Amino acid sequence: MTFSRRDFLSTAVLGSLSLGLKGQDTKPQDSTMRRTMNVGSSKRPIIVCAANGFKYLDDAYAFLKNGGDTLDAALRVVKGPEDDPNDDSVGLGGLPNEEGVVELDACCMHGPTRRAGAVGGVRNIKNVSLVAKAVMEHTAHVMLVGDGAERFAVAIGFPRENLLTEHSRKRWLLWKETHSYNDWWGPGLASPDWKPPADAPSAPHSELWENMIKRMEQVAADIGIQPEYRRAAIRDVLFPPKGTIHCSAVNEKGEISGCTTTSGLAWKLPGRVGDSPIIGAGCYTDRDVGSAGATGSGEENIKVAGAHTIIENMRKGMSPQEAGTDALRRMVRNYNNDRDKLRFLDMVYYILRKDGAYAGVSLWESYPDEEQHKIAVHDGSKRLEKTVALFKGASINWPPIPKLKSDSK
Ligand code: GLY
Numbered sequence: 001m002t003f004s005r006r007d008f009l010s011t012a013v014l015g016s017l018s019l020g021l022k023g024q025d026t027k028p029q030d031s032t033m034r035r036t037m038n039v040g041s042s043k044r045p046i047i048v049c050a051a052n053g054f055k056y057l058d059d060a061y062a063f064l065k066n067g068g069d070t071l072d073a074a075l076r077v078v079k080g081p082e083d084d085p086n087d088d089s090v091g092l093g094g095l096p097n098e099e100g101v102v103e104l105d106a107c108c109m110h111g112p113t114r115r116a117g118a119v120g121g122v123r124n125i126k127n128v129s130l131v132a133k134a135v136m137e138h139t140a141h142v143m144l145v146g147d148g149a150e151r152f153a154v155a156i157g158f159p160r161e162n163l164l165t166e167h168s169r170k171r172w173l174l175w176k177e178t179h180s181y182n183d184w185w186g187p188g189l190a191s192p193d194w195k196p197p198a199d200a201p202s203a204p205h206s207e208l209w210e211n212m213i214k215r216m217e218q219v220a221a222d223i224g225i226q227p228e229y230r231r232a233a234i235r236d237v238l239f240p241p242k243g244t245i246h247c248s249a250v251n252e253k254g255e256i257s258g259c260t261t262t263s264g265l266a267w268k269l270p271g272r273v274g275d276s277p278i279i280g281a282g283c284y285t286d287r288d289v290g291s292a293g294a295t296g297s298g299e300e301n302i303k304v305a306g307a308h309t310i311i312e313n314m315r316k317g318m319s320p321q322e323a324g325t326d327a328l329r330r331m332v333r334n335y336n337n338d339r340d341k342l343r344f345l346d347m348v349y350y351i352l353r354k355d356g357a358y359a360g361v362s363l364w365e366s367y368p369d370e371e372q373h374k375i376a377v378h379d380g381s382k383r384l385e386k387t388v389a390l391f392k393g394a395s396i397n398w399p400p401i402p403k404l405k406s407d408s409k
Contacts, residue, residue, distance in 0.1 A: 044254065044356040046379035049077050049247035050295050050348070052087055056080030057378040064251055071110045071133065071257035074247040078106075078129045078261045081245050085165045088236075089243020092126045093165040094263020095236065097270045100172045102163035104128040105277035107143075108136065108259035111287035118143040120273040124160045125153045129261040132277070134158075142279065146271070170225050175237045175267050177223075178216045239368055239396070240266040244276050246283060246293025248352040256354050258283045258291035265298060274298025280308035289315045290354050292324070296347035296363070304330040310351055320351040321388055324361035328390045331363065339391075346395035348373045348387055360387035364395040 045064045056077045064073040082091025096102045106128035107118035117136025122128050131153045135144050144152050220230045244262035260283040262276040275298035276282035284307035285291035292310040294301050306327045313323035335341045348362040360375025373387040
């Protein structure tokens with residue numbers, strides 16, 4: 001597939017911007033919510049997870065159906081993307097921090113025994129969800145971070161390995177070279193390839209974008225990113241992903257558990273920990289109520305203690321969808337409903353009540369230039385369902401994008 005700059009501009013950037021800046025309808029979609037409300041079939045057993053767990057659901061469901069533990073079933077799902085070098089949001093092959101080092105976060109909660117485990121900022125260990133479980137089972141602590149968590153994992157028997165794949169290293173290099181005008185990365189003044197920064201302040205906005213993307217294409221080619229991957233690589237640089245996987249599982253008896261694992265926000269500062277390993281934010285399970293987890297803007301989710309808020313909402317009688325929507329509204333409240341800011345964040349909640357009712361809710365319908373957010377479900381039949389979005393349209397994600405000339409027409 002040949003990557004065309006015009007294709008990229010017209011889909012990823014212009015498409016997102018025209019959605020974002022032309023005053024589209026961003027009213028909460030209450031009527032849509034009622035129509036598409038996926039409160040689930042209340043069948044048990046049932047597993048729900050983020051869409052990147054879809055292909056691992058069959059094995060986990062069979063395990064659960066045959067009497068396997070609910071946390072082990074959820075861990076079977078999230079271990080799939082952790083092991084997959086082509087999933088650059090989790091485990092092996094996760095996109096690295098700004099120094100090019102992969103740092104992983106994970107947590108888990110075992111409903112039947114009311115126990116929890118978590119790890120943050122772990123390097124060189126692929127299956128951090130299992131390390132979180134080991135913290136739960138083999139220590140008197142709930143959370144270990146950084147070097148201590150890595151040494152604990154090695155002591156338990158997890159192998160150390162290089163988590164940075166060539167795919168992720170090249171994307172990081174593209175980010176580093178094209179976002180580093182003020183440091184020593186990229187060709188220096190003496191190089192015949194040196195050009196003034198594409199984002200010179202005097203450049204008109206659309207030219208700014210065209211120049212920037214043209215330069216990124218050239219750098220991507222120089223780095224050796226194959227043409228068919230360049231569009232996605234440039235997208236990752238412009239809109240740093242924060243992909244993650246959450247999974248919750250309930251068995252026939254109503255026992256319930258959950259776990260979340262991630263490589264976190266791409267190009268983050270070393271040591272940055274998002275919501276995924278925070279019990280109550282990235283995941284929360286209460287055996288009396290249900291289990292919930294999140295993918296998306298970690299910093300925002302921490303501030304509303306999203307997963308815990310959802311469980312407490314359901315305890316008070318809200319449906320899974322109402323409980324998740326309330327947590328999203330708290331995020332909206334934190335920005336005084338300012339859509340110009342809210343457009344730069346996104347959040348998806350995966351919610352499972354202990355009776356088997358479930359919901360997938362999101363702040364926006366999708367990330368830029370992507371399909372609508374989905375929740376993966378297995379209750380005997382495996383499927384992907386669209387989340388119920390609070391706002392119509394796509395989020396933009398950081399960094400803020402300057403207005404294009406074409407938008408003001
Ligand atoms: N939700 C993943 C993160 O922000 O790290």
